[in-house]
Amino acid sequence: MLFAAAVRAADPATCLPPHLPSPPAGRTIVIGAGKASAAMAKTLEDNWKGPLEGLVVTRYGHAVPCRSIEIVEAAHPVPDAAGEKAARRMLDLLRDLTEDDLVIALISGGGSALLSAPADGLTLADKQEINRALLTSGAPIGAMNCVRKHLSAVKGGRLAAAAWPAPVLTLAISDVPGDDPAAIASGPTVADPTSLADARNVLARFRIELPAAAEAWLASPEAETPKPGALRLSRSTFRLIAAPHRSLEEAAKIARDCGVAPLILGDDLEGEARQLGAEHGRLARTKLARGELARPFVLLSGGETTVTLRGNGRGGRNAEYLLALAIALDSAEGIYALSCDTDGIDGSEDNAGALCAPDTLARAKDLGLDAHDALARNDAYSFFEALGDLVISGPTLTNVNDFRAILAL
Numbered sequence: 001m002l003f004a005a006a007v008r009a010a011d012p013a014t015c016l017p018p019h020l021p022s023p024p025a026g027r028t029i030v031i032g033a034g035k036a037s038a039a040m041a042k043t044l045e046d047n048w049k050g051p052l053e054g055l056v057v058t059r060y061g062h063a064v065p066c067r068s069i070e071i072v073e074a075a076h077p078v079p080d081a082a083g084e085k086a087a088r089r090m091l092d093l094l095r096d097l098t099e100d101d102l103v104i105a106l107i108s109g110g111g112s113a114l115l116s117a118p119a120d121g122l123t124l125a126d127k128q129e130i131n132r133a134l135l136t137s138g139a140p141i142g143a144m145n146c147v148r149k150h151l152s153a154v155k156g157g158r159l160a161a162a163a164w165p166a167p168v169l170t171l172a173i174s175d176v177p178g179d180d181p182a183a184i185a186s187g188p189t190v191a192d193p194t195s196l197a198d199a200r201n202v203l204a205r206f207r208i209e210l211p212a213a214a215e216a217w218l219a220s221p222e223a224e225t226p227k228p229g230a231l232r233l234s235r236s237t238f239r240l241i242a243a244p245h246r247s248l249e250e251a252a253k254i255a256r257d258c259g260v261a262p263l264i265l266g267d268d269l270e271g272e273a274r275q276l277g278a279e280h281g282r283l284a285r286t287k288l289a290r291g292e293l294a295r296p297f298v299l300l301s302g303g304e305t306t307v308t309l310r311g312n313g314r315g316g317r318n319a320e321y322l323l324a325l326a327i328a329l330d331s332a333e334g335i336y337a338l339s340c341d342t343d344g345i346d347g348s349e350d351n352a353g354a355l356c357a358p359d360t361l362a363r364a365k366d367l368g369l370d371a372h373d374a375l376a377r378n379d380a381y382s383f384f385e386a387l388g389d390l391v392i393s394g395p396t397l398t399n400v401n402d403f404r405a406i407l408a409l
Contacts, residue, residue, distance in 0.1 A: 002298070002405050003352075003391070005254045006247035007342050010173060010398040012040040015242045016047075019171055023050035026100030029166075030054030030069050031090045031159070033115035034108030034185055035343045036173050038064040038071045039397035041106055045069060055093060056106055057086040057114045059345075062395045077348070078131050079116030084124050087117035087154050094159070097166035099235075105160070105168055109175025109343065109399035111185025112145055117153040119217050126211045127151065137206040138308035140270050141176060145186040149225050150199040151214055156182075156192035156225030161232035168236040174243040175343075175401040177268030177303050181238045191233050192225035244268070244302040244400045247342065251300055251405070260407070261297040269303035274375060276305050277321040277339075281328025284335055284406050295334065299406040307347075313379020316347025318402055319354045319390075323380040325406070326356040327371050333358055337406045340391050343399035346381075352393045353402075354384040363387055 009015070030052055032041060037056040042064045045052070054069045059076040074083030094103065118127045130151065134144045149156030160168045168189055176183040181190045196218060203210065210218070217223050226233055244267035252262035265283075269276060280299065287293045305317045315323075318339040329335055340346065340353030364371055367386055374383040384390050 002251040002254055003338060003340050003403055006251045006403045007396045007398060009247040009250035010242035010342065010400045012036055012043045012173070012398060016040055016043045016171060019239045019241050020044070020047055021169060024100060024102035026098055026102070028052040029093055029097065029101065029103045030056065030106065031093065031103060032056035032106030033111030033188070034173070035059050035062050035110035035395070035399040036108035036397055037106045037111065038062055040108065040171065041066050041069040041071065044104065044106065055086060055090055057083055059110055059114060062397060064397065074114045076110050076113045077135055078128050079113050079124065081124060083114045083116040084118070087115045090159065091117070091154065091162050094163040097163055099165050101166040103163045103166050103168040105170040105189045107170055107185045107189065108173040109185065109401065111188070112148055112155065115154055115185065115188060119151050119153050119223065121213050121217055122151060123213070126214055129211060130208070130214060133208045136309045137208055138272070138306050139202060139206045140306060141304050142183055143202045145183055146194040147199045147202050148186045149192050149194065150196055150218060150223050152186070154188050155186035157187060157190055157230065157233055158226065159188035160190070160236040161226050161230070164232040165235065170236065170238045171241050172238065173398060173400060174240055175304070175399045177270055179240055179243045189236055190238055191228040191230060193228065196224050242398065242400055247400045247403065248300050248302050251403070255298050259296065261293065263293065263297060263299050265299055265301040267302040269301050269305070271305055273305035273307050273317040273321040274324040277324030278328040280406060281325045284408060285329065285332055288408060296407070296409045301404045302401055304401050307378065309378055311377030311379060313374065313377040314349060314382055315378055315380035316341065316349055318346045319351070319380035319384055320375070320378065321404065322354045322356050323371060323375050323383055326360045327375065331358050331361050334409045335406065336409070338391065339402065339404045342396060342401060342403050344393045344396040349381050350392060351381065351390040353391045354380070355389045355391060360387065360389070
């Protein structure tokens with residue numbers, strides 16, 4: 001119920017229409033990228049009075065049929081040729097526009113990988129290699145996006161700059177801690193406050209080696225992204241239509257209506273999934289032991305953790321968080337938990353996340369499963385699959401990042 005409420009609060013069908021402008025004197029061009037972009041495009045079409053055309057790219061399995069806006073599916077989290085082709089076509093759509101035209105950019109989480117046009121001299125294979133290295137490095141999402149922007153022909157404000165002098169209105173669903181416009185999908189339509197030096201520092205800090213072409217590009221001044229105050233971004237505006245904190249607040253409201261006291265720990269929690277899970281398990285037990293919260297209560301949180309691969313198992317960050325949480329709770333009486341990605345896909349698996357209960361470890365032991373061993377091998381998916389405790393929702397067609405709830409009854 002709480003997860004459904006969080007997802008519902010970020011449904012494009014309800015959160016997008018209030019932000020639509022009046023049609024322009026000229027053409028309306030729609031572009032977009034992200035896991036929610038197809039649903040956003042459908043909602044835009046259903047509520048727009050006047051002609052429009054355009055192209056958005058979403059993740060495989062997340063498409064929604066549209067009449068005038070073309071929907072392209074591409075790979076996530078590692079980009080593929082379909083995403084590159086879509087990005088190049090978007091750049092073509094933005095050529096030769098005038099001040100009388102209007103560009104509406106529909107941006108949501110996942111757009112960074114889906115909208116992939118390598119910078120001059122780089123190949124798609126180069127970008128794929130770098131993306132895989134970033135995803136397994138343990139780098140936070142902001143650091144990953146800093147690198148991605150400086151290796152792209154569209155990210156970091158370059159997409160909006162290509163539309164000049166047409167005005168660009170970005171409607172965005174945030175999946176990043178702090179809802180920074182420049183971080184959502186690597187900010188293709190907003191100025192980039194990070195620098196080439198920042199990108200190089202990320203690569204050095206996380207010991208990521210680059211292909212020779214990428215090294216050469218980052219040594220060039222042309223690799224710098226458009227900065228705040230850039231003329232070609234002066235007609236670009238940004239509106240946030242859904243965000244993690246709004247989804248957590250909606251879940252908290254549902255909890256209160258059910259007689260459960262909610263405590264929101266934050267919508268921007270980052271760090272290693274296993275470390276945060278262990279910390280939250282200890283927190284729940286401590287608050288009960290000290291009488292700081294009376295049952296029933298629920299601890300709610302959002303954000304995006306990371307997983308540093310140590311083994312060859314299966315499982316995204318939500319399943320790994322939950323497995324570490326279950327170990328830390330140590331079968332504590334009356335405590336249940338859920339951790340799911342609001343886009344319906346936890347990493348690259350088919351689940352949104354998983355559930356745990358006071359009997360999780362006991363049931364696992366009966367099946368011959370060792371929770372500590374599964375965690376060491378990054379195999380949380382297999383662990384919860386064997387228990388029948390995966391949450392499989394399918395694509396939700398939105399994305400406000402992770403949703404976590406720890407319920408004490």
